[in-house]
Amino acid sequence: MVTGDQETRERVLNTAARLFAERGVERVTVRDICQQAHANVAAVNYHFGGKDGLYTAVMELAIGVMRSTTEAARDAGAGQSAEGRLRAYIATFVDRVTGSGRDTWIHHLLMRELADPTPALTLVVEQVLKPRMEYLCGTIAEIAGRLPDDAVVVRCALSVQSQFHALLWNQALPRIATGGDTTPASVAAIAEHITAFSLAGVRGFAQSR
Amino acid sequence: MVTGDQETRERVLNTAARLFAERGVERVTVRDICQQAHANVAAVNYHFGGKDGLYTAVMELAIGVMRSTTEAARDAGAGQSAEGRLRAYIATFVDRVTGSGRDTWIHHLLMRELADPTPALTLVVEQVLKPRMEYLCGTIAEIAGRLPDDAVVVRCALSVQSQFHALLWNQALPRIATGGDTTPASVAAIAEHITAFSLAGVRGFAQSR
Amino acid sequence: MVTGDQETRERVLNTAARLFAERGVERVTVRDICQQAHANVAAVNYHFGGKDGLYTAVMELAIGVMRSTTEAARDAGAGQSAEGRLRAYIATFVDRVTGSGRDTWIHHLLMRELADPTPALTLVVEQVLKPRMEYLCGTIAEIAGRLPDDAVVVRCALSVQSQFHALLWNQALPRIATGGDTTPASVAAIAEHITAFSLAGVRGFAQSR
Amino acid sequence: MVTGDQETRERVLNTAARLFAERGVERVTVRDICQQAHANVAAVNYHFGGKDGLYTAVMELAIGVMRSTTEAARDAGAGQSAEGRLRAYIATFVDRVTGSGRDTWIHHLLMRELADPTPALTLVVEQVLKPRMEYLCGTIAEIAGRLPDDAVVVRCALSVQSQFHALLWNQALPRIATGGDTTPASVAAIAEHITAFSLAGVRGFAQSR
DNA sequence: AATGAATGAGCCTTCATTCAT
DNA sequence: GATGAATGAAGGCTCATTCAT
Numbered sequence: 086m087v088t089g090d091q092e093t094r095e096r097v098l099n100t101a102a103r104l105f106a107e108r109g110v111e112r113v114t115v116r117d118i119c120q121q122a123h124a125n126v127a128a129v130n131y132h133f134g135g136k137d138g139l140y141t142a143v144m145e146l147a148i149g150v151m152r153s154t155t156e157a158a159r160d161a162g163a164g165q166s167a168e169g170r171l172r173a174y175i176a177t178f179v180d181r182v183t184g185s186g187r188d189t190w191i192h193h194l195l196m197r198e199l200a201d202p203t204p205a206l207t208l209v210v211e212q213v214l215k216p217r218m219e220y221l222c223g224t225i226a227e228i229a230g231r232l233p234d235d236a237v238v239v240r241c242a243l244s245v246q247s248q249f250h251a252l253l254w255n256q257a258l259p260r261i262a263t264g265g266d267t268t269p270a271s272v273a274a275i276a277e278h279i280t281a282f283s284l285a286g287v288r289g290f291a292q293s294r
Numbered sequence: 295m296v297t298g299d300q301e302t303r304e305r306v307l308n309t310a311a312r313l314f315a316e317r318g319v320e321r322v323t324v325r326d327i328c329q330q331a332h333a334n335v336a337a338v339n340y341h342f343g344g345k346d347g348l349y350t351a352v353m354e355l356a357i358g359v360m361r362s363t364t365e366a367a368r369d370a371g372a373g374q375s376a377e378g379r380l381r382a383y384i385a386t387f388v389d390r391v392t393g394s395g396r397d398t399w400i401h402h403l404l405m406r407e408l409a410d411p412t413p414a415l416t417l418v419v420e421q422v423l424k425p426r427m428e429y430l431c432g433t434i435a436e437i438a439g440r441l442p443d444d445a446v447v448v449r450c451a452l453s454v455q456s457q458f459h460a461l462l463w464n465q466a467l468p469r470i471a472t473g474g475d476t477t478p479a480s481v482a483a484i485a486e487h488i489t490a491f492s493l494a495g496v497r498g499f500a501q502s503r
Numbered sequence: 504m505v506t507g508d509q510e511t512r513e514r515v516l517n518t519a520a521r522l523f524a525e526r527g528v529e530r531v532t533v534r535d536i537c538q539q540a541h542a543n544v545a546a547v548n549y550h551f552g553g554k555d556g557l558y559t560a561v562m563e564l565a566i567g568v569m570r571s572t573t574e575a576a577r578d579a580g581a582g583q584s585a586e587g588r589l590r591a592y593i594a595t596f597v598d599r600v601t602g603s604g605r606d607t608w609i610h611h612l613l614m615r616e617l618a619d620p621t622p623a624l625t626l627v628v629e630q631v632l633k634p635r636m637e638y639l640c641g642t643i644a645e646i647a648g649r650l651p652d653d654a655v656v657v658r659c660a661l662s663v664q665s666q667f668h669a670l671l672w673n674q675a676l677p678r679i680a681t682g683g684d685t686t687p688a689s690v691a692a693i694a695e696h697i698t699a700f701s702l703a704g705v706r707g708f709a710q711s712r
Numbered sequence: 713m714v715t716g717d718q719e720t721r722e723r724v725l726n727t728a729a730r731l732f733a734e735r736g737v738e739r740v741t742v743r744d745i746c747q748q749a750h751a752n753v754a755a756v757n758y759h760f761g762g763k764d765g766l767y768t769a770v771m772e773l774a775i776g777v778m779r780s781t782t783e784a785a786r787d788a789g790a791g792q793s794a795e796g797r798l799r800a801y802i803a804t805f806v807d808r809v810t811g812s813g814r815d816t817w818i819h820h821l822l823m824r825e826l827a828d829p830t831p832a833l834t835l836v837v838e839q840v841l842k843p844r845m846e847y848l849c850g851t852i853a854e855i856a857g858r859l860p861d862d863a864v865v866v867r868c869a870l871s872v873q874s875q876f877h878a879l880l881w882n883q884a885l886p887r888i889a890t891g892g893d894t895t896p897a898s899v900a901a902i903a904e905h906i907t908a909f910s911l912a913g914v915r916g917f918a919q920s921r
Numbered sequence: 922a923a924t925g926a927a928t929g930a931g932c933c934t935t936c937a938t939t940c941a942t
Numbered sequence: 943g944a945t946g947a948a949t950g951a952a953g954g955c956t957c958a959t960t961c962a963t
Contacts, residue, residue, distance in 0.1 A: 093923085109410050111320035115958060125924050130959060193409075199463050200402075200409035201318050240487045247460035251452045254408055278449045282495035289494030302948070324933060334949045339934060341947090511944085527828050529738035533937060543945050548938060611827075617881050618820075618827035619736050658905045665878035669870045672826055696867045700913035707912030720927070742954060752928045757955060759926090 094132045096122040101129075102143045106190035109197055110140055144198070144205040147191050151213045154181055154188075159220060167227035172280045174224065175245070179276040182252050192253050218242055228284070230292045237290050245283045303341045305331040310338075311352045315399035318406055319349055353407070353414040356400045360422045363390050368429060376436035381489045383433065384454070388485040391461050401462050427451055437493070439501045446499050454492045512550045514540040519547075520561045524608035527615055528558055562616070562623040565609045569631045572599055572606075577638060585645035590698045592639065593663070597694040600670050610671050636660055646702070648710045655708050663701045721759045723749040728756075729770045733817035736824055737767055771825070771832040774818045778840045781808050786847060794854035799907045801851065802872070806903040809879050819880050845869055855911070857919045864917050872910045 100122040104113040115129045115136055122128070133139040158177040162170030182192055198206050219233075221242040226233040229241065252275065309331035313322045324338045324345055331337070342348040363386070371382030391401055407415050428442075430451040435442040438450065461484065518540040522531040533547045533554055540546070551557040572595070580591030600610055616624050637651070639660040644651040647659065670693065727749035731740040742756045742763055749755070760766040785804040789797030809819055825833050846860075848869040853860040856868065879902065 109320070111318070114956080116956095126926095126958095127924065127960080131923070136958065196409040200405040236483075237487070240484070241491065243460045244457050244488065244491050247456045248453050250459060251456035274445075275449070278446070279453065281498055282450065282453050285498030286491035286495040289490055323931080325931090335933090335951095336935080336949065337947095340949090345933065527738070529736070532935080534935095544937095544947095545939080545945065549944070554937065614827040618823040654901075655905070658902070659909065661878045662875050662906065662909050665874045666871050668877060669874035692863075693867070696864070697871065699916055700868065700871050703916030704909035704913040707908055741952080743952090753930095754928065754955080754957090755926095758928090763954065 093122075093124050093128055097124050097128050097132060097139070098142055098146060101139050102146060102194070103190050105140065105143055106193035106197075109201075110136075115139075140203070141205055143194070144203075144208065147194050148208060148212050150188060150191055151195075151209075152216075154178070155213065155217050155220070157181075158217075162224075167224050168284060170224045171228065171245075171284065172276075174221065175280045175283070176273075176276045178249050179252065179272060179279065182249050183272050183275070196250075196253060217246070221245060225287055228287050229290050231290070241283075241287050241290060244286060245279075248279050248283070302331070302333050302337055306333050306337050306341060306348070307351055307355065310348050311355060311403070312399055314349065314352055315402035315406075319345075324348075349412070350414060352403070353417065356403050357417060357421050359397055359400055360404070360418075361425075363387070364422065364426050364429070366390075367426075371433075376433050377493060379433045380437065380454075380493065381485075383430065384489050384492070385482075385485045387458050388461065388481060388488065391458055392481050392484070405459075405462060426455065430454060434496055437496050438499050440499070450492075450496050450499060453495060454488070457488050457492070511540070511542050511546055515542050515546050515550060515557070516560055516564060519557050520564060520612070521608050523558065523561055524611040524615075527619075528554075533557075558621070559623055561612070562621075562626065565612050566626060566630050568606060568609055569613070569627075570634075572596070573631065573635050573638070575599075576635075580642075585642050586702060588642045589639075589646065589663075589702065590694075592642065593698045593701070594691075594694045596667050597670065597690060597697065600667050601690050601693070614668075614671060635664070639663060643705050646705050647708050649708070659701075659705050659708060662704060663697075666697050666701070720749070720751050720755055724751050724755050724759060724766070725769055725773065728766050729773060729821070730817055732767065732770055733820035733824075737763075742766075767830070768832055770821070771830075771835065774821050775835060775839050777815055777818055778822075778836075779843075781805070782840065782844050782847070784808075785844075789851075794851050795911060797851045798855065798872075798911065799903075801848065802907045802910070803900075803903045805876050806879065806899060806906065809876055810899050810902070823877075823880055844873065848872060852914050855914050856917050858917070868910075868914050868917060871913060872906070875906050875910070 097118060101113070101118045104118055104121070107113075116126055118124075118139075119126050119128050125131075129136060129139050133142055154177070158174045161177050162173030165173065181188060195209070198209060218239070222233040222238050225241050225245070226235065226238045229235075229238060231238050306327060310322070310327045313327055313330070316322075325335055327333075327348075328335050328337050338345060338348050342351050367383045367386040370386050371379030374382065390397065404418070407418060427448075431442040431447050434450050434454070435444065435447045438444075438447060440447050515536060519531070519536045522536055522539070525531075534544060536542075536557075537544050537546050543549075547554060547557050551560055576592045576595040579595045580588030583591065599606060613627070616627060636657070640651040640656050643659050643663070644653065644656045647653075647656060649656050724745060728740070728745045731745055731748070734740075743753055745751075745766075746753050746755055756763060756766050760769050781804070785801045788804045789800030792800065808815065822836070825836060845866070849860040849865050852868050852872070853862065853865045856862075856865060858865050
């Protein structure tokens with residue numbers, strides 16, 4: 086109608102990603118999406134085969150972005166010591182989660198997916214969460230002087246990762262504690278806290294060699 | 295009267311709590327609830343004024359249980375040192391979250407509320423989360439030799455509390471890591487891990503007096 | 504509950520009469536009536552056998568009042584000339600219709616019944632409208648020097664009677680014309696107009712004997 | 713497409729007009745309308761936004777027809793004397809109200825609106841009733857030798873107009889009086905009666921100049 | 922490739938009525 | 943005699959989906 090071509094598909098996909106994250110899949114109608122995307126009501130079924138297909142496409146998009154975040158977290162610590170890699174990893178995630186603007190929709194979507202699992206969760210686990218855990222376990226293993234598949238190391242990795250999510254809640258919530266701020270200073274302070282807290286936690290499990 | 299045991303209102307309320315937690319409010323129909331509760335379709339509107347009212351009632355029920363959990367976590371550490379209180383607090387929560395059977399629906403419900411806030415979330419924050427944070431801050435403050443409203447203390451409390459939720463996900467998820475087990479042994483191991491990790495983390499922020 | 508006895512029946516009946524007139528039968532619920540009448544939800548079914556039975560009872564009540572209005576209109580002109588009787592008849596009706604306060608609900612109810620006939624309409628026609636027409640025909644016949652069952656006389660009676668209803672509309676409507684006033688002066692002016700207009704109209708059909 | 717002749721919107725609109733007039737808005741269900749219109753249950757919401765919107769559309773349709781009736785009543789008396797215009801006006805209305813067949817639904821609908829006003833009544837008053845009153849006042853003013861906004865003239869206009877409605881009732885009722893007939897002869901007789909009665913009534917208020 | 926009118930299943934809610942007490 | 947908890951039928955409306963164009 087407007088431009089034709091494949092642009093419609095993209096507009097619908099991006100609009101859906103935003104709305105799904107904002108309100109949740111159930112609270113968004115196909116009409117809402119198509120209207121805001123300046124597309125026809127039938128566009129969703131035409132391009133994605135239905136609402137479910139659209140959700141899957143959105144999740145695939147999200148997974149792509151999340152994987153690039155994983156990459157970024159890795160790259161930020163490339164060539165550094167284990168402590169440096171952990172610090173860089175945490176800093177990258179805190180930065181993305183507190184959302185310097187875009188891509189925040191991904192975290193909301195992930196929270197919903199975790200609270201209300203769909204078949205897409207399997208993909209997220211396999212392609213996003215497991216790789217992250219693996220990298221994190223490797224780094225932590227080095228710090229703790231243990232093997233990456235040591236149960237202690239895995240638990241530490243979960244302890245580290247879990248702290249990012251407290252940030253998400255603090256954003257979605259009537260702030261429980263301080264730190265709804267997303268000023269560069271406070272973001273850095275949070276990252277520094279998690280790093281220090283986690284390093285101390287991990288070192289407590291360090292094995293003398 | 296169909297079964298005659300519980301009153302209709304109670305049957306509907308309990309059934310709704312279970313279904314809301316299992317599938318999410320949007321995916322549960324009033325008909326489903328009433329059918330499983332052996333009640334009439336109109337029972338929801340009669341007793342709760344509508345689906346929304348029913349959800350509110352369920353959340354109030356959940357809040358009641360959660361408050362008793364907070365109490366239990368406090369009582370378990372009564373009369374002990376700060377470290378002992380933290381250990382007891384964590385043990386209580388890990389025990390409840392890993393679910394010795396009942397009341398697991400509450401955690402699912404809470405996760406959904408956090409992912410998809412409704413007006414009920416305000417109540418949860420005020421009556422459940424804030425009191426927990428206060429208690430936790432008090433204990434941590436003592437360990438760290440800081441004031442309870444110190445920003446460092448608050449961040450530590452969030453770091454501690456956030457680790458419980460990793461457990462929740464591990465339950466809802468195709469297990470990312472080890473520890474889908476809820477055998478007494480593994481539950482104890484998890485509790486011990488969080489305690490050790492957190493104590494080390496907090497002590498890293500301790501102020502020399 | 505409050506006083507028991509037969510008073511409940513009366514309260515329900517009167518409340519229903521008022522509400523039926525105000526909103527129309529379909530727009531009034533049994534719950535509304537019982538609540539406003541400080542009676543139980545089941546009171547309507549208990550005392551009147553159902554909503555239909557209640558409506559019938561209300562119509563019977565209305566018919567009683569309307570018959571007394573007919574009587575009053577007759578009595579007001581008793582012993583007077585035909586012109587005087589017509590003037591008194593019209594004055595009585597204009598007074599009642601413009602509603603010096605109570606009994607206005609009856610007119611609204613009658614309007615609804617005419618617009619949306621129920622079996623009760625037959626009763627109204629037989630016990631209220633026909634007697635009025637008969638009296639009016641008798642009076643008009645005398646003025647016109649014709650027989651009461653003369654088609655001309657009957658048509659004149661309808662012409663007279665119909666003018667009352669214009670008043671009802673002017674009350675229910677965003678006033679089409681002047682005269683929403685119900686001050687004694689304007690009411691008298693209206694009565695005088697209808698009387699003069701009608702007398703002139705009827706005399707135009709007078710037969711020289 | 714079921715029948716293919718009219719468009720769905722038109723079928724629904726016409727069916728609704730008929731049913732609303734026959735039974736009243738409250739007693740007609742959306743399902744009834746759609747079934748008789750060979751349309752889907754959702755057609756009403758799709759084309760009219762809901763039952764209320766459908767009613768509004770029906771009223772707009774009715775207003776259109778009523779305005780054309782007003783035009784016809786004017787045209788019928790064009791170029792004639794005031795008496796001739798009044799006679800033509802009355803004849804037109806009596807003809808339409810007694811219903812040579814079609815468009816009778818409009819009168820039923822108007823009666824319901826008057827008995828049970830909805831927001832649509834304002835439109836009817838502004839676009840139909842007021843213009844009619846203005847024309848009628850102009851004609852009567854000329855006959856009575858008074859100004860069109862003279863209170864006496866306005867009252868006369870109401871007296872004239874009100875007589876049409878007696879006809880409506882006579883149709884909806886178990887006939888009170890003669891004249892349920894719609895033979896051309898009786899229709900003409902009624903029109904002639906109203907004309908004569910009204911002319912005499914108006915002339916009684918004539919001012920000598 | 923894309924549209925929008927039309928569909929039908931299903932949802933929440935309302936309401937007159939019933940029945941055990 | 944009177945209550946109020948509980949019922950079931952039905953209503954308006956939403957929404958993802960389809961189909962002819």
